[in-house]
Amino acid sequence: MATAWGTGGASGVGRLDARQVFEELKSILGEIMGQDVVDIIGVTPDSEFVRDLEMDSIKIIAFSERVNARFGERVDFMAWLSKKPIRKLIRLRVGDVADVIAAGK
Numbered sequence: 001m002a003t004a005w006g007t008g009g010a011s012g013v014g015r016l017d018a019r020q021v022f023e024e025l026k027s028i029l030g031e032i033m034g035q036d037v038v039d040i041i042g043v044t045p046d047s048e049f050v051r052d053l054e055m056d057s058i059k060i061i062a063f064s065e066r067v068n069a070r071f072g073e074r075v076d077f078m079a080w081l082s083k084k085p086i087r088k089l090i091r092l093r094v095g096d097v098a099d100v101i102a103a104g105k
Contacts, residue, residue, distance in 0.1 A: 016074070018045075018095070018102040025094055025101075028066045032059055045095025053094075067097065074104045 022045055030038045033053070041053060049055045055063070068077045080100055081089070 016102045016104070018098045021071075021101045022094065022098040024070065025067070025098055028063060028070070029053070029094075031066065032062050043094060045093065045098060047094045048090075049092050049094070050090050067101070071101045075101050077101075 026038060026043050029043060033055070041047070043053065047053055049060060049063075064077060064081060071077065077097075077100075084092070
C-alpha cells in the first residue's frame with residue numbers, strides 16, 4: 001500500500017497527510033483507552049490494534065465509530081473494514097488506517 005508518511009504534506013488533490021491523520025487517530029485512541037495508556041504504550045503507525053494495543057472487539061467498534069464520525073466524508077471506514085479477511089483484521093495497524101484515510105479510499 002502506498003503511503004504519505006514521507007511526503008511531509010499532501011501529495012495530491014483531496015489527499016491528507018498520513019502523519020496528521022495518525023495524530024488524530026492517536027487522539028481517538030486516547031479517548032477510548034485513556035491518554036495515559038496511549039502515552040505509556042507509545043502508539044506508533046506500526047502498532048497493531050489487537051497485539052500491541054490489546055483492544056477487544058468493543059473498543060475496536062468504539063474506535064471505528066469515532067473514525068467514521070470524524071472521517072466519514074473521506075472514506076467509508078466500516079465498509080473498508082468489512083471487506084478485510086479476519087487474518088488481516090487481527091494484524092491491522094494504526095498506520096494502515098491512517099493510510100486509507102489519507103488516500104480517501
